[in-house]
Amino acid sequence: MTEGRFDCIKESQGSIKQEGKSFKGGHMKKILILSLACILVFGFMLSCAKKVEEAPPPPPQVKEQPEVEKVEEPAPPKEPELTEEEIFMRKSLEEINREAAIQMIHFDFDKFFIRDDAKPVLEKNAAWLKKWDSTQILIEGHCDERGTEEYNLALGEKRAKSTYDYLVSLGVSTNRIKTISYGKSQPIDAGQNEIAWAKNRRAQFTIIAK
Amino acid sequence: MKKKEIFLYGSLLLLVALLLPAQQEVYLSIKEGMPAIPLAIPPFIVHESSSKTQEAAEILHQTLSDDLKYSRIFQELPESYYSYIRPLNPKQIFFKDWESIQAKILFVGEISEDDGNNVVFEGKVYDVKAGRGIFGKRYQANQSLIRLAAHKMADELLRMWGEQPFFTSKIVFASNRDGNWELYMMDFDGHNQIRLTFNKVTDYMPAWSADGKKIAYTSYQGANAILYVLEIYEGKRHEVYSKGTSFAPAFSSDGRRLAFCSQEEGGNSEIYLATSEGKGIRRLTFNKGTDTAPTWSPTSRQIAFTSDRGGTPQIYVMDAEGSNVERVSFGGTYHDAPAWAPTGDRIAYVSRVDQIFDLYVLNLRTKQIIKLTEGSARNESPCWSPDSRHLIFSSNLNGTVQLYSIDYDGKNLRRLTSRGENKLPDWSR
Numbered sequence: 191m192t193e194g195r196f197d198c199i200k201e202s203q204g205s206i207k208q209e210g211k212s213f214k215g216g217h218m219k220k221i222l223i224l225s226l227a228c229i230l231v232f233g234f235m236l237s238c239a240k241k242v243e244e245a246p247p248p249p250p251q252v253k254e255q256p257e258v259e260k261v262e263e264p265a266p267p268k269e270p271e272l273t274e275e276e277i278f279m280r281k282s283l284e285e286i287n288r289e290a291a292i293q294m295i296h297f298d299f300d301k302f303f304i305r306d307d308a309k310p311v312l313e314k315n316a317a318w319l320k321k322w323d324s325t326q327i328l329i330e331g332h333c334d335e336r337g338t339e340e341y342n343l344a345l346g347e348k349r350a351k352s353t354y355d356y357l358v359s360l361g362v363s364t365n366r367i368k369t370i371s372y373g374k375s376q377p378i379d380a381g382q383n384e385i386a387w388a389k390n391r392r393a394q395f396t397i398i399a400k
Numbered sequence: 401m402k403k404k405e406i407f408l409y410g411s412l413l414l415l416v417a418l419l420l421p422a423q424q425e426v427y428l429s430i431k432e433g434m435p436a437i438p439l440a441i442p443p444f445i446v447h448e449s450s451s452k453t454q455e456a457a458e459i460l461h462q463t464l465s466d467d468l469k470y471s472r473i474f475q476e477l478p479e480s481y482y483s484y485i486r487p488l489n490p491k492q493i494f495f496k497d498w499e500s501i502q503a504k505i506l507f508v509g510e511i512s513e514d515d516g517n518n519v520v521f522e523g524k525v526y527d528v529k530a531g532r533g534i535f536g537k538r539y540q541a542n543q544s545l546i547r548l549a550a551h552k553m554a555d556e557l558l559r560m561w562g563e564q565p566f567f568t569s570k571i572v573f574a575s576n577r578d579g580n581w582e583l584y585m586m587d588f589d590g591h592n593q594i595r596l597t598f599n600k601v602t603d604y605m606p607a608w609s610a611d612g613k614k615i616a617y618t619s620y621q622g623a624n625a626i627l628y629v630l631e632i633y634e635g636k637r638h639e640v641y642s643k644g645t646s647f648a649p650a651f652s653s654d655g656r657r658l659a660f661c662s663q664e665e666g667g668n669s670e671i672y673l674a675t676s677e678g679k680g681i682r683r684l685t686f687n688k689g690t691d692t693a694p695t696w697s698p699t700s701r702q703i704a705f706t707s708d709r710g711g712t713p714q715i716y717v718m719d720a721e722g723s724n725v726e727r728v729s730f731g732g733t734y735h736d737a738p739a740w741a742p743t744g745d746r747i748a749y750v751s752r753v754d755q756i757f758d759l760y761v762l763n764l765r766t767k768q769i770i771k772l773t774e775g776s777a778r779n780e781s782p783c784w785s786p787d788s789r790h791l792i793f794s795s796n797l798n799g800t801v802q803l804y805s806i807d808y809d810g811k812n813l814r815r816l817t818s819r820g821e822n823k824l825p826d827w828s829r
């Protein structure tokens with residue numbers, strides 16, 4: 191605030207000096223101009239003084255600037271909530287298969303009967319298949335490397351078929367299941383030990399339609 | 401009048417033909433254990449010598465020499481013997497010299513180059529004792545085909561001896577060297593390995609047709625393991641059977657029929673029969689057991705196969721119509737992959753004992769069994785050479801599964817493949 195006042199004085203002095211320089215014409219003119227200048231200076235000083243006295247606190251700067259209105263995106267229309275089925279249908283077959291909704295089961299060496307530990311897995315699988323009743327699956331029968339190529343292809347098919355029979359007995363429709371045998375051509379563990387072999391003797395599921 | 405006569409004779413002939421009893425399998429025996437014929441193959445004479453003809457001469461000599469050694473018919477004299485006698489002059493051969501180093505047969509090879517930049521390979525075969533030429537043959541080949549020229553020459557030598565030539569035969573097999581299982585083909589000695597199928601799915605278990613122009617195989621197309629016939633020199637493929645998993649194809653030796661396996665409704669593998677074009681499919685076996693791995697007798701009248709109808713997988717033989725089933729393997733609990741030798745007298749198969757697979761050969765006449773391989777590996781999928789003196793099979797004896805060749809008596813084991821894993825060989829006739 192004090193700074194503002196100082197500026198006023200300085201400026202008025204400057205203006206007197208200028209007037210003085212131009213005083214070289216007639217006397218009257220000189221007086222007239224001088225008086226005019228005096229009035230001007232006085233008036234100016236007055237106005238300055240008045241300012242000092244009456245200067246209200248300057249408005250806060252924010253108020254001096256134009257008010258900014260933030261443009262917000264209008265709320266989009268809200269999508270109706272998806273049903274579980276719609277979410278399912280949106281997924282690709284690869285995604286569904288990757289999520290491994292249907293778990294594989296394992297078999298004993300040289301055997302194709304459904305083991306007791308595989309039954310609850312197949313029950314879960316059957317429940318899933320009944321829930322998503324438009325899906326179709328492929329049961330792949332696999333074997334470990336300790337059987338011959340030809341006999342393993344036949345054994346893999348029997349493993350797929352006994353898995354098929356079990357799912358059908360749990361109420362899954364026959365026209366939704368296909369079977370195939372890979373024999374020992376697609377091991378999931380290349381190891382040559384009991385753990386690897388046990389992993390490789392399996393019936394694996396692929397969802398082929400939804 | 402004449403027409404009537406012809407008709408009469410014709411029907412008479414037909415009647416006789418029908419009355420004739422079904423012929424027995426004819427067994428040809430190979431002269432096992434006979435001493436090999438001492439053969440001299442001195443280094444080939446190169447005319448208009450250049451680096452090209454020199455190199456060709458070396459390859460031709462090496463290939464011919466390897467073939468004849470592999471045949472087990474001939475035995476090449478050690479090269480050092482040639483330094484004991486006068487150097488070979490093809491214009492004037494001193495047969496007494498060759499007789500003195502125990503040669504019975506002398507092979508004289510001459511190499512030159514023709515105007516078209518082809519290598520010309522001329523071979524003359526002499527009977528040393530009689531002192532005269534037996535036959536001569538001249539081949540003209542471009543540099544890339546000189547091995548084939550040597551194989552053809554070797555075939556001529558076998559033919560001369562009344563043997564079944566096979567040096568230009570091919571092996572088809574499955575390999576995962578380029579990622580997934582695909583079909584490949586190579587010469588009998590492992591050279592010239594080329595790829596036959598190009599896709600992203602598993603192509604498996606190939607089998608040659610009798611004429612060596614078609615291959616039947618299983619291809620995993622989505623939810624189906626389809627049996628196809630591929631005409632390899634036409635690039636055409638047609639579907640034979642797509643129900644269930646269809647596999648283990650085998651063309652009959654007469655080229656007319658194709659046996660293979662597939663599942664009946666119950667998921668049980670059975671043997672089916674089709675024409676060589678894959679038409680007129682009918683089922684051949686009917687029982688609760690697994691029936692698989694058919695292989696034809698050389699006369700195409702019988703089929704040997706694997707069945708576990710008796711509890712464990714064993715080898716059986718039946719008529720090509722499915723009747724007269726007889727078990728032929730005994731003494732083990734797991735037998736599979738029978739391969740009927742082209743001579744008709746033997747069947748090679750795999751026997752599993754304590755997780756070890758070894759190859760055995762059963763002599764159908766004497767019922768004698770020879771164990772062919774000995775080891776702690778899985779030796780599998782035997783197939784016979786056209787002359788029944790050699791077998792090619794797959795084995796993991798060096799870690800990965802590779803193709804090996806072995807002779808009928810268990811000798812001369814040698815490895816043929818190395819890239820990726822290689823298995824399921826079949827030898828063209």
